[in-house]
Every structure is written in structure tokens, then in C-alpha cells.
Amino acid sequence: MRALYKIALLVVVASVFTACFDKSAPNYQYFPNMYEPISYETYGESSAFNNGKEGQLPAEGSIPRGFTPYEYENSNEGYELAKANLESPLDSASIDLPRAKELYTIYCAICHGDKGDGKGNLVKREKFLGVPNYKDRVITEGSVFHVVTYGLNSMGSHANQLSQEERWQVAHYVLKLRSEL
Amino acid sequence: MSSHYEAPIRKPLIIGDKNYHDVTVDVARPVEGRANKQWWIAFSIALAAFLWGVGCVAYTVGTGIGTWGSNKTVGWAWDITNFVWWVGIGHAGTLISAVLLLFRQKWRMAINRSAEAMTIFSVIQAAMFPVFHMGRPWLAYWVMPIPNQFGSLWVNFNSPLLWDVFAISTYLSVSLVFWWTGLLPDFAMLRDRAITPFTKRVYSILSFGWSGRAKDWQRFEEVSLVLAGLATPLVLSVHTIVSFDFATSVIPGWHTTILPPYFVAGAIFSGFAMVNTLLIIMRKLSHLEAYITIQHIELMNIVIMITGSIVGCAYITELFVAWYSGVEYEQYAFLNRATGPYWWSYLLMMTCNVVSPQVMWFKKIRTSIMASFIISLVVNIGMWFERFVIIVTSLHRDYLPSSWTMFQPTFVDAGFFIGTIGFFFVLFLLYSRSFPVIAQAEVKSIMKTSSETYKRKRDQEHGNDNHSHSENH
Numbered sequence: 001m002r003a004l005y006k007i008a009l010l011v012v013v014a015s016v017f018t019a020c021f022d023k024s025a026p027n028y029q030y031f032p033n034m035y036e037p038i039s040y041e042t043y044g045e046s047s048a049f050n051n052g053k054e055g056q057l058p059a060e061g062s063i064p065r066g067f068t069p070y071e072y073e074n075s076n077e078g079y080e081l082a083k084a085n086l087e088s089p090l091d092s093a094s095i096d097l098p099r100a101k102e103l104y105t106i107y108c109a110i111c112h113g114d115k116g117d118g119k120g121n122l123v124k125r126e127k128f129l130g131v132p133n134y135k136d137r138v139i140t141e142g143s144v145f146h147v148v149t150y151g152l153n154s155m156g157s158h159a160n161q162l163s164q165e166e167r168w169q170v171a172h173y174v175l176k177l178r179s180e181l
Numbered sequence: 182m183s184s185h186y187e188a189p190i191r192k193p194l195i196i197g198d199k200n201y202h203d204v205t206v207d208v209a210r211p212v213e214g215r216a217n218k219q220w221w222i223a224f225s226i227a228l229a230a231f232l233w234g235v236g237c238v239a240y241t242v243g244t245g246i247g248t249w250g251s252n253k254t255v256g257w258a259w260d261i262t263n264f265v266w267w268v269g270i271g272h273a274g275t276l277i278s279a280v281l282l283l284f285r286q287k288w289r290m291a292i293n294r295s296a297e298a299m300t301i302f303s304v305i306q307a308a309m310f311p312v313f314h315m316g317r318p319w320l321a322y323w324v325m326p327i328p329n330q331f332g333s334l335w336v337n338f339n340s341p342l343l344w345d346v347f348a349i350s351t352y353l354s355v356s357l358v359f360w361w362t363g364l365l366p367d368f369a370m371l372r373d374r375a376i377t378p379f380t381k382r383v384y385s386i387l388s389f390g391w392s393g394r395a396k397d398w399q400r401f402e403e404v405s406l407v408l409a410g411l412a413t414p415l416v417l418s419v420h421t422i423v424s425f426d427f428a429t430s431v432i433p434g435w436h437t438t439i440l441p442p443y444f445v446a447g448a449i450f451s452g453f454a455m456v457n458t459l460l461i462i463m464r465k466l467s468h469l470e471a472y473i474t475i476q477h478i479e480l481m482n483i484v485i486m487i488t489g490s491i492v493g494c495a496y497i498t499e500l501f502v503a504w505y506s507g508v509e510y511e512q513y514a515f516l517n518r519a520t521g522p523y524w525w526s527y528l529l530m531m532t533c534n535v536v537s538p539q540v541m542w543f544k545k546i547r548t549s550i551m552a553s554f555i556i557s558l559v560v561n562i563g564m565w566f567e568r569f570v571i572i573v574t575s576l577h578r579d580y581l582p583s584s585w586t587m588f589q590p591t592f593v594d595a596g597f598f599i600g601t602i603g604f605f606f607v608l609f610l611l612y613s614r615s616f617p618v619i620a621q622a623e624v625k626s627i628m629k630t631s632s633e634t635y636k637r638k639r640d641q642e643h644g645n646d647n648h649s650h651s652e653n654h
């Protein structure tokens with residue numbers, strides 16, 4: 001009987017200590033000394049900036065070290081020019097098809113399909129239609145790079161996800177897929 | 182009487198015609214009576230000092246350690262000085278109750294209770310410094326090897342500061358148990374004499390139902406002896422571990438193998454001085470002159486003299502080794518102590534610790550209450566400066582001259598120290614009015630061997646005309 005009381009007491013104490021935990025809110029903290037950043041964090045919010053975001057846009061026209069601005073404009077003329085003139089800066093030694101395949105699988109295959117036949121998962125599940133087969137279009141490495149950079153019609157720009165070098169890798173991989181179709 | 186042999190050369194430890202009942206009455210009197218005005222004045226002063234200390238600690242914890250005078254070079258100063266000082270003071274209590282028990286010293290019986298109380302109260306003061314000198318004392322529990330959610334992140338057992346945690350906490354708990362065990366028969370005495378239901382209830386709880394049966398006494402004695410046997414290595418190891426805080430470092434002036442025994446000797450030295458200070462006052466105010474006799478004071482003075490001489494030898498050894506080592510850093514450390522900007526603290530330490538106990542060689546001085554009282558205070562001042570000198574003078578000038586600096590304490594440093602003194606006296610004053618300050622059960626056990634009455638009886642029975650024992654009072 002006495003043991004029972006002890007168990008009951010333990011349960012009561014345990015529930016008192018856990019009762020205040022709320023799954024829908026962050027838990028209580030014990031002396032959060034270095035939990036919150038003093039410095040500005042990339043995706044943080046701060047009233048120091050007009051839009052409240054700590055990630056501010058760089059000044060227009062500034063060029064970071066190691067970056068080459070893309071000189072073709074986002075228009076039909078730009079597309080044609082890129083298709084005709086733009087060439088890959090990668091030589092055969094720096095083309096990394098396994099990595100390019102991984103990048104393609106992550107960013108492209110969901111719509112274009114693993115084989116580039118326009119039968120991506122989203123198309124198969126009829127979330128949307130109208131993704132062309134690479135074989136049906138005339139594309140060059142320059143046009144692929146241009147489209148991945150700016151997007152075309154329904155496709156959005158992938159310049160945020162892929163660096164310039166990665167886009168060139170993907171462009172080479174796309175041409176490889178096209179040759180296999 | 183005839184069956185007992187007691188050397189006639191031994192002086193009585195209980196003076197006056199005291200019987201068992203007188204001992205009870207004398208010990209119970211301060212507890213059963215009401216506090217007088219002086220007690221309240223002393224208590225108020227101590228409480229004010231304590232509260233001021235609480236304020237200073239609150240300010241430190243709330244604002245930061247930067248409120249203290251410590252700086253980047255001298256990271257340890259008054260905090261650790263006071264810590265070591267208080268721990269050292271505590272050591273005499275255990276020494277009196279444990280070591281003197283092992284050596285069967287009967288004179289310890291009148292003083293061991295208060296000495297142990299002093300131990301416990303001063304270890305409590307000491308224990309506050311390791312906590313509040315932390316930058317983040319609220320994380321102090323991290324020093325404990327507790328299984329946790331940081332992948333069971335544990336402490337490193339290589340640091341003497343961690344050993345300090347174990348040493349001090351063990352020391353406090355063992356001392357407390359030892360003290361309380363000894364208190365049981367005395368609390369039972371107070372329980373049995375209690376007049377009001379309230380005091381009856383209080384001392385019933387405190388005495389754990391002690392009934393004084395033969396079996397209880399037999400086990401009581403065994404426990405006391407075992408605890409004394411445990412407390413003796415403890416008392417030596419605790420201050421050794423405290424000394425490791427310095428001795429295991431690479432700082433010239435700290436890195437010495439002599440520190441462990443030298444710190445222990447210093448601890449006994451300062452602790453006995455503190456016991457002397459307190460008991461000289463207590464015997465007067467609580468009218469316990471019959472139990473805490475001039476002989477007790479003299480014997481404590483002799484211990485002070487011996488340990489003071491050990492400490493003096495240690496100082497000379499350190500100086501010799503510094504010279505003999507050929508290490509210029511070590512040599513400079515001692516040159517700096519003697520002639521640097523803190524020469525005055527080194528001089529104070531040397532004067533108080535080496536010179537003052539040597540006057541105890543004169544019987545006239547060591548049997549003078551006033552002289553003993555003054556010297557006991559001087560010794561504690563000296564021992565405070567010893568720790569200050571070791572800590573600050575070794576730190577403020579060491580390997581890189583570009584890191585040389587000075588240390589200047591702030592009022593917060595001082596306030597914390599004053600607060601611990603206040604807290605110590607708050608506890609001690611409360612103790613002296615609610616606890617039996619003399620282990621009456623033990624004193625009664627030497628009544629028939631060492632009291633003046635029985636010694637006189639024995640002398641008369643044997644026709645012994647040796648009355649040398651009574652010439653001093």
C-alpha cells in the first residue's frame with residue numbers, strides 16, 4: 001500500500017513537471033545564454049532593415065569575386081543568340097556526368113523525366129501537361145544553359161538552385177540524354 | 182580510585198568541584214537561558230554583514246565577475262584566497278575531533294564540539310566561493326558527473342578543481358555526520374531537560390530517539406572511532422587537493438611539490454588559531470571556564486606553535502629551493518614576493534606566520550589568555566595573506582613581462598568576504614545558543630580521571646603531596 005502511494009506520488013510529480021510542455025509552442029528553456037544569435041543570420045528577421053529581412057539584395061551591377069555575369073538577355077532574341085553563339089566553358093576533363101546526373105535527377109527529372117522524354121513524375125500523375133520530349137526540340141548547350149538560367153514559358157529560372165558551372169554540367173547531361181532518345 | 186593509574190603530573194581538565202549534574206547544568210545553561218543584549222548586538226552585526234554579503238553576491242551574479250578586481254592576468258584573487266582560507270580554518274575542527282581522538286587526547290573533549298561546528302560553518306563559507314566565482318554559477322551542476330542529454334557529456338576527472346568539488350562535498354558531509362553523531366547523547370540530554378513542549382519536540386527530533394543503552398554506547402564508540410579514522414585521511418587529503426589547484430599548475434611560485442603538506446600544516450595552524458579565538462570568547466561568555474581551561478588554551482597554542490614552525494620551515498624550503506633550482510622564473514617569483522609591489526603582504530605573512538607563533542615558546546605568553554587571543558587573530562590575518570601572496574604574487578608577474586599587471590580588489594570582493602564572515606558568525610552565534618557547545622557526554626567520561634575533584638581525592642588517598650597541577654589557577 002505504501003509502495004502504491006509512492007508510485008502515485010511519483011506519477012503526480014512527473015505529471016506536474018511535464019504538464020507545462022506544449023507541443024504547439026517551443027519548450028521552456030533553462031538560462032538560454034547563447035541560444036539566440038547576436039549577429040545577423042542569413043534568413044533571420046530584423047527591424048534594422050526596411051523589409052525586415054536580414055538577407056539584403058546586393059547593389060545592382062556589383063560583381064562578386066569568381067562570378068561572371070550572363071550577358072544574354074531574357075527574351076526571344078537572347079534565346080536565339082544564346083542558342084546560336086553560346087558555348088560551354090567546360091572542356092572534356094571538367095565535364096562531370098555522374099554529378100550532372102545527380103543534379104538533373106534532383107532539379108529536372110520531376111518534370112522532364114529521368115530520360116528526358118517529358119514523362120516526369122508530375123506529368124505521369126497529370127499535375128500538369130505539356131512538357132516536351134528533348135528529341136522533339138532543337139536544343140544546343142547554349143540554349144539549355146539559357147533556359148535553365150532564365151526559364152521558358154512554364155519553366156522557371158533555376159539560377160537560384162544551380163550555379164553557373166552546375167548549369168553547364170546539366171546542359172551537357174541534357175544533350176547526352178537527347179542523344180540517347 | 183585505586184584501580185586506576187593516572188600520572189600525577191597530568192593537570193586536571195575539569196576545574197572546580199564539578200559533578201555530573203554540574204556538567205549538564207553548565208552545558209545546558211546557554212541553551213536553556215535567554216539571549217542577552219550582547220548576543221543580540223553581535224548577532225545583528227553578523228546578520229548585517231551577512232546580508233551585505235548576500236547583496237554583493239547578488240550583484241556579482243547579476244552583473245558579472247567583472248565587478249571584482251580580478252583581471253585577465255590575475256584571474257584568481259580574493260575569491261580563491263578566501264576559499265582556501267575558509268577551508269583551512271575548517272580543518273582544525275576535524276583535526277581536534279578525529280586526530281586527537283585517535284591519539285586519545287582527553288583535552289579534545291571540551292573543545293571538539295565547537296571545533297567541529299566551526300569546521301562545518303567555515304566549510305559552508307568556503308563552498309560558496311567555488312560557486313560564486315564562476316562566470317555562470319547557474320551551470321555549476323555541470324561539474325557533477327550526471328548522465329545527461331548531451332550524449333552523456335561528462336566532466337574531465339583530471340582537474341583539481343573537480344577534485345575540489347568531491348573533496349569539499351565529502352568533507353562537509355562526513356564532518357556533518359561525525360558532528361551530529363556526537364551530538365545525539367547531548368541532544369538527548371537537552372530533550373530530557375526540556376521544559377516547554379516546543380523545545381521538547383525540537384530536541385526529540387534532533388536526538389533521533391537516543392536512549393543511551395549499553396549497546397548504543399558501544400556502537401557509538403565504534404562509529405566515532407571509524408569516522409575519526411576516515412576523517413583523518415580526509416582532512417589531510419582535502420587541503421592537499423585544495424593545494425593541487427596551485428601545485429599542479431605550471432606557474433612559477435605555484436608549481437611546487439611542497440604545497441600539499443605545507444597547505445595542510447597551514448590549515449591546522451590557521452584552524453587552531455580560529456578555534457582559539459572563538460573558544461577564548463565562548464568560555465567567558467558562556468561561563469565554561471571550568472571546562473575550557475587555560476591548559477586547553479595552552480595546548481592549542483602549542484599546536485599553533487608546532488604547525489607555525491612547520492609552515493615556517495616550508496617558507497624557508499621554498500626559498501631555498503627557488504635559489505637552488507637555478508630556474509630564473511622561480512627565483513624571480515620569490516624575489517618579487519619579497520621585494521615586488523606586494524612586498525608588504527609578504528612581510529605581513531612572514532611576520533604573522535613565522536614570528537608570531539614562535540613567542541609561544543615562552544610559557545608566560547602561551548598561558549596568557551590575552552596574548553593567545555591576539556596571536557590567534559594575528560595568525561589568521563597572516564594565513565589570509567599567505568594565500569593572497571601565493572595566489573596573487575605568483576600570477577601578477579609570471580613568464581611574459583608583457584602580461585605583468587597589478588591586482589586591486591573592489592568593494593564587491595571585500596563585501597563577499599565580509600558577508601562570509603558575517604554568515605559564519607550568524608551560524609556560530611545561533612549554534613552557541615541552541616546546541617550543547619561542549620560534548621557533555623564525553624566530558625563526563627573523563628570526570629573521574631581528569632577532574633580536579635577526583636585528582637585531589639586520589640592524591641589524598643595515595644598520600645601524594647604532588648600538587649603541582651594546581652599552581653596555575
